[in-house]
Amino acid sequence: MYSAEISRLNPTCFLFLVDHSTSMQNPIMGVPGNPKKSEFAADALNKVIQSLVVSASKDMEIRQYYEIGVIGYGFEVQSALGGDLADRDLVWIDEIYEHPLRIEDRIKKESDGVGGFIEVSTKFPVWVDAVSRGQTPMCQAFNKAYEILQAWVEEHPESYPPTLINVTDGEANDGDVRVPAEQIKSLGTEDGNCTILTVHASSNELSRQIVFPMEDKEMPDHFSRIMFEVSSPLTPRMRETGEELMGVALEEGARGLVYNADIAGIVQALEIGTRPANIQS
Amino acid sequence: MVWKAFSLCKDGNREEENEDAVFPQIVNGSSLTADQFSCAMSDGATQSSFSKLWAGLLVKESSQSHMMHQDINQTVNSARLKWKNALPDNELPWPATIKVKQGSFATLLWFHIWQSNGFSGISSAPRNHGWAANAVGDTCLFQVVKGRFVSSFPLTQATQFSNTPELISTSLTYSRARVNNTTSSGNWNKGDHFLIASDALAQWIITRVENGSLTWPVVSMNLTSLVRYQTWIRSLRRQGQIKNDDTSLICLTVDE
Numbered sequence: 001m002y003s004a005e006i007s008r009l010n011p012t013c014f015l016f017l018v019d020h021s022t023s024m025q026n027p028i029m030g031v032p033g034n035p036k037k038s039e040f041a042a043d044a045l046n047k048v049i050q051s052l053v054v055s056a057s058k059d060m061e062i063r064q065y066y067e068i069g070v071i072g073y074g075f076e077v078q079s080a081l082g083g084d085l086a087d088r089d090l091v092w093i094d095e096i097y098e099h100p101l102r103i104e105d106r107i108k109k110e111s112d113g114v115g116g117f118i119e120v121s122t123k124f125p126v127w128v129d130a131v132s133r134g135q136t137p138m139c140q141a142f143n144k145a146y147e148i149l150q151a152w153v154e155e156h157p158e159s160y161p162p163t164l165i166n167v168t169d170g171e172a173n174d175g176d177v178r179v180p181a182e183q184i185k186s187l188g189t190e191d192g193n194c195t196i197l198t199v200h201a202s203s204n205e206l207s208r209q210i211v212f213p214m215e216d217k218e219m220p221d222h223f224s225r226i227m228f229e230v231s232s233p234l235t236p237r238m239r240e241t242g243e244e245l246m247g248v249a250l251e252e253g254a255r256g257l258v259y260n261a262d263i264a265g266i267v268q269a270l271e272i273g274t275r276p277a278n279i280q281s
Numbered sequence: 282m283v284w285k286a287f288s289l290c291k292d293g294n295r296e297e298e299n300e301d302a303v304f305p306q307i308v309n310g311s312s313l314t315a316d317q318f319s320c321a322m323s324d325g326a327t328q329s330s331f332s333k334l335w336a337g338l339l340v341k342e343s344s345q346s347h348m349m350h351q352d353i354n355q356t357v358n359s360a361r362l363k364w365k366n367a368l369p370d371n372e373l374p375w376p377a378t379i380k381v382k383q384g385s386f387a388t389l390l391w392f393h394i395w396q397s398n399g400f401s402g403i404s405s406a407p408r409n410h411g412w413a414a415n416a417v418g419d420t421c422l423f424q425v426v427k428g429r430f431v432s433s434f435p436l437t438q439a440t441q442f443s444n445t446p447e448l449i450s451t452s453l454t455y456s457r458a459r460v461n462n463t464t465s466s467g468n469w470n471k472g473d474h475f476l477i478a479s480d481a482l483a484q485w486i487i488t489r490v491e492n493g494s495l496t497w498p499v500v501s502m503n504l505t506s507l508v509r510y511q512t513w514i515r516s517l518r519r520q521g522q523i524k525n526d527d528t529s530l531i532c533l534t535v536d537e
Binding site: 005007008009053054055056057058059060062097103123125 | 291292293294327328330331333369373374375376377379380524525
């Protein structure tokens with residue numbers, strides 16, 4: 001299970017759910033001066049989409065290894081992709097590449113090879129913008145995700161199963177999200193069931209980050225235990241990537257949940273959830 | 282010697298996307314009468330870009346430089362330079378630029394066989410009727426003596442195959458400073474066959490040798506033509522006996 005090769009014959013699907021509620025306009029970790037949670041989430045998503053485009057890049061083309069969706073939930077529940085991709089629930093990765101909202105020029109630091117850093121200009125494609133307006137209709141978003149993924153697994157019965165990554169800072173205020181989450185986790189292909197990862201952005205710098213917990217008793221309260229239940233156990237490949245990035249062993253059963261994630265935690269969790277599983281040599 | 286080489290791209294890909302490379306390109310069934318002969322196979326990594334180009338340069342450079350006479354690193358460095366110069370002239374799309382920076386990756390198996398006058402690359406190599414090989418990764422060499430698979434190199438057990446074989450990179454940033462290669466050498470007798478196979482078929486051969494179910498006719502009957510070889514590989518894929526991957530084979534037979 002979770003070992004199907006990702007190819008154009010058998011692509012996979014990454015569906016991101018992004019909390020657009022009003023509280024996402026507060027600074028990440030509650031530290032004044034930090035970027036707003038919504039801005040950081042959008043930046044992290046744009047980076048992860050960029051990584052997926054690069055991993056699907058082969059010579060001069062972008063191969064259709066992935067279908068990508070980004071659903072925002074706040075004052076409305078709909079695709080967060082804009083421009084030519086607006087209102088599309090799932091988009092092939094080559095179309096994603098072709099239709100960013102814009103490409104920004106940014107400066108990033110790179111190693112100079114002799115122990116120092118140099119600043120280099122880099123292109124930063126933007127597909128999703130920061131939004132923070134409204135409530136947290138997470139159940140509605142999960143229900144929409146269920147519809148999208150149900151159709152997807154029917155169409156791709158032999159593929160590596162879809163991965164759903166929910167980026168949020170709060171709890172659902174439209175019902176019990178465990179119900180649609182269970183429905184999504186019951187969907188699957190011959191290679192395994194859909195995987196749900198939860199990235200919970202921290203609102204308080206003093207709150208403890210909990211990374212890929214093994215048991216719900218590690219969670220501090222009822223709300224976080226719901227998140228634990230919603231999240232799937234990490235797949236073997238995700239555990240492998242997690243171990244490589246974090247340098248700590250992740251046992252079988254570790255949940256795909258980073259609670260009170262700080263800036264690094266959000267980036268790391270997204271990478272662990274999306275690093276292409278099995279494009280063979 | 283009689284030369285045969287076959288390849289089949291992975292299902293779902295076009296033949297021009299086949300990233301296995303073989304050198305030299307000789308018509309199947311050709312007789313080779315030279316006193317010594319070099320050939321090579323390389324398997325370009327799917328995840329990297331321009332790896333078909335990289336694999337092609339590695340086999341050409343290694344075969345033409347008679348690699349064992351010089352440091353493998355010199356051969357690889359020469360191929361690295363040619364790879365950089367051979368990239369498309371026009372501005373690359375941004376994902377391709379990042380991929381080029383990450384480098385291209387491939388295995389290499391270089392094989393040299395001679396009749397007389399020895400070979401200086403490996404001190405233990407025999408002076409006459411000898412062979413030598415140099416390998417990085419999971420492309421394997423097999424020697425078949427009197428219908429029996431007597432040796433495999435560099436991998437000897439099916440469990441040694443993985444999704445992360447040793448590879449040669451175009452980029453020094455993403456690889457060891459020196460190429461991590463292994464060498465082997467031995468004798469041959471008339472009637473011996475040498476097979477060089479990329480990983481999918483190499484793993485199948487080693488597995489069958491391990492469980493005692495592989496005889497030379499099982500392989501040789503499928504090497505009578507390219508169509509026959511490709512039909513055989515497709516059938517093994519359908520039965521789930523080998524993984525879906527570019528699958529190549531060189532067969533060198535020392536004439537009776």
